Amino acid sequence: MTAGTRNGAPMTAHLDVLAFDGEPFDALLGSADPGEEKQAAASPRAQQQPTEPRPDSDRPEPTASPAPRNEAAADQVADLIRDVRAELVATHLSAMAVQSALQRRALAALGRTRPGGSTTHPVTVAYTPETGLTVEPAQPGRALELPSPATTMSAFKALARTQVTSLDQAALAELAGGDIAAVFGAAYDQHGDNPDLRLASGAHANLTRVTELTRHGGPWHRGRLRAEYLAHTGDILGAIELAWQAAQVFALQTGLHLCLAGVRFHAGNTRSEVDIDAPLDGTGELILDVVSIDLIPRPWLRVRAELRKAGAVVARVRDLVLEIREAPGTPVAPEIGGVISTSFGRYNADGERALLNEFHMTHSARGDLGIALGPEFSAYAGRRATRMPNHGLQLCDRVMAVEGRRGDLTSATARTEYDSPADSWYYAETANASMPNVVYMETSLQSALLLGYFLGATLTAPEEDYSLRNLDGTATVLREVELRGKTIRQKTQLLSTTVLVGAVLQSFSYELSVDGEPFYRGESLFGFFNETALANQNGLDNGAFVPTWFDAQQTPPAFRTIDVAARRAEPGEVRAAQGHLALLDTVDVVDGGGKHGRGYLRAVRPVADGDWFFAYHFHLDPVMPGSLGVEAVLQALQEWALDAGLADGLTAPEFVVPAGLPLSWRYRGQILADDREMTLEVHIEDVQRRPGRVRVIAEASVWKPGLRIYELTGVAVELRGAGAEPW
Secondary structure, rough: EHHHHHHEEEEEEHHHHHHOOOOOOHHHHHOOOHHHHHHHHOOOOHHHOOOOOOOOOOOOOOOOOOOOHHHHHHHHHHHHHHHHHHHHHHHHHHHHHHHHHHHHHHHHHHHHEEOOEEEEEEEEEEOOOEEEEEEEEEOOOOOOOOOHHHHOOOOOOOOOOOOOOOOOOHHHHHHHHOOHHHHHHHHHHOOOOOOOOOOOOOOOOOEEEEEEEOOOOOOOOEEEEEEEEEEEOOOHHHHHHHHHHHHHHHHHOOOHHHOOOEEEEEEOOOEEEEEOOOOOOOEEEEEEEEEEEEOOOOOOOEEEEEEEEEOOOEEEEEEEEEEEEEEOOOOOOOOHOOOOOOOOOOOOOOOEEOOOOOHHHHHHHHHHHHHHHHHHHHHHHHOOOOOOOHHHOOOOOEEEEEOOOOEEEEEEEEEEEEEEEEOOHHHHHHEEEEOOHHHHHHHHHHHHHHHHHHHHHHHOOOOOOOOEEEEEEEEEEEEOOOOOEEEEEEEEEEEEEEOOEEEEEEEEEEEEEOEEEEEEEEEEEEEEEOHHHHHHHOOOOOOOOOHHHHHHOOOOOOEEEEEEHHHHHOOOOOOOOOHHHOOOOOEEEEEEOOOOOOOOOEEEEOOOOOOOHHHHOOOOOOOHHHHHHHHHHHHHHHHHHHHOOOOOOOOOOOEEEEOOEEEEEOOOOOOOOOHEEEHHHHHHHEEEEEOOOOOEEEEEEEEEEEOOOOOOOEEEEEEEOOOOOOO
């Protein structure tokens, strides 16, 4: 019997190997030649026959000498088996045909005519590997709302990187067999944690080749897949099967399954729509666009697809939702005390099992903290609690190891990893040749705060809603390094914890490395504050108002203005910061001014509710990252360096983060949306030159209205010419 196709090849159902035993077959099998007796005795089934009759059986115990057999009886058995098999196959095929016809009829009855003559069929799609796809009529209603297109900050970050963006029929067959790593590479190897995950085959239609797979393509910038198909029927079921297979291929290539163990594909219980304009049977092209994709509450994506023949659209599938879910009872979160006794399915490039992964980091940012860290944190649901930054500002992917025990806040160490894709938003938007300083800071600080949080810093007073704030630190870039497409590994050590009324203070040291070599090192102090403690911040000057240097002058000094926005619109030889990193539009300059008489810079940046960083840092506790305040200071310095002609004489100059120069910061306040503006000032200390390089060193402060809240020393920028030796 044939039950559809798998990658173009017919699939054989189990009816082809049916066997029959018991009454009346045992009686009919009373004769056979001696060879058949020996074969039967050697078969596994014969070996499993009980030597004693079951207590509930009326059958007599088999005798040692079976009754004589004859060829006529054997022929009777063969004829009977053949007849029964034929009847069963015919019945099964008839039932399948009736079921498909009933589905088509029910779906057609619910169809509604759209402009242009096509018919829309609202459906609900279900899927399990055992039953395959089933399609039921859905009551007409409003379709799902379309989200806004993804921005560079909200773009989904794939869990694995691969160069494979097209698949032939052999590769599709490997996916159908569950060998995902063989197709996409070693980064997809889950070491047997997901044995049941595989590409489905359709009874009505199948993909034959994937010609294009882009992760940020399509109108929503969340992904596009193009494929060729072969359809055996030209109806709704075939269209759904093709869209479903394409969604599975995209999910696998994106690595949605890599963050969980024991998973299978499921269809989201949502209302989808199918338009049929013309029969889609035969060969054609499918174009699938990803509308939404996320890891919360479990990995899922929502897609739309068009099916074309000879360039004309013959069918559309809208709002098909694919989910990846673990089997019931499979652990997905740490146990009480942060114990992790099982694999969650995630491995790094070296094949080392991760303790926590991107799924847990995403939940720690905007999902269920109980899933992220363990059941002790479930009580924070819906409360303003400590969270990791989210989306494009989430800069820790995996916790590989923790040496420490929850509740022991004296000392501990952790190893974490962050993958820095070459197409990350900050590489596209920075004025630097590589990673901007804000990402150096955020990557290192997020892994540090995660260690303290995991160990239970806020569990010292679980009834409190704690906000996390960085207080001070010092960090040094050890060497210039290209970080595009690299995995950053960090080792963090908890140095101390101080528990106060309404606050918990923790200090950490950390070292970041890539390709086995350190490139960044620092120490930092964090505070967990309840609402009362957070409201009592009094800035760097014990609550006193300290004006900027410019405002403190008895006679307002003469100044000129650098038009940063104009240079951004028409970049010169050295580009200006763009997009989300475009933090300043103007910088006022007092030549020869400031504390050191080398030059003084001042800039005012408006702050509004809609500023992008409030949505990303933090969920339910929006605050401007202190590292962005530091980044704004660095951009003012960069603009001054170019305006002062420091790039003149350098070949193909570009900005780099200075190596070997410690940057220190102190934060004693925060920028909130209702502050409405941030003011910064920079005092130039020194301009240093070496062959092919120029470095500017300064000190700086940042104000919110009425209060000085940030202080920076050793803040610096550097211009590097092509081929220049390290500083």
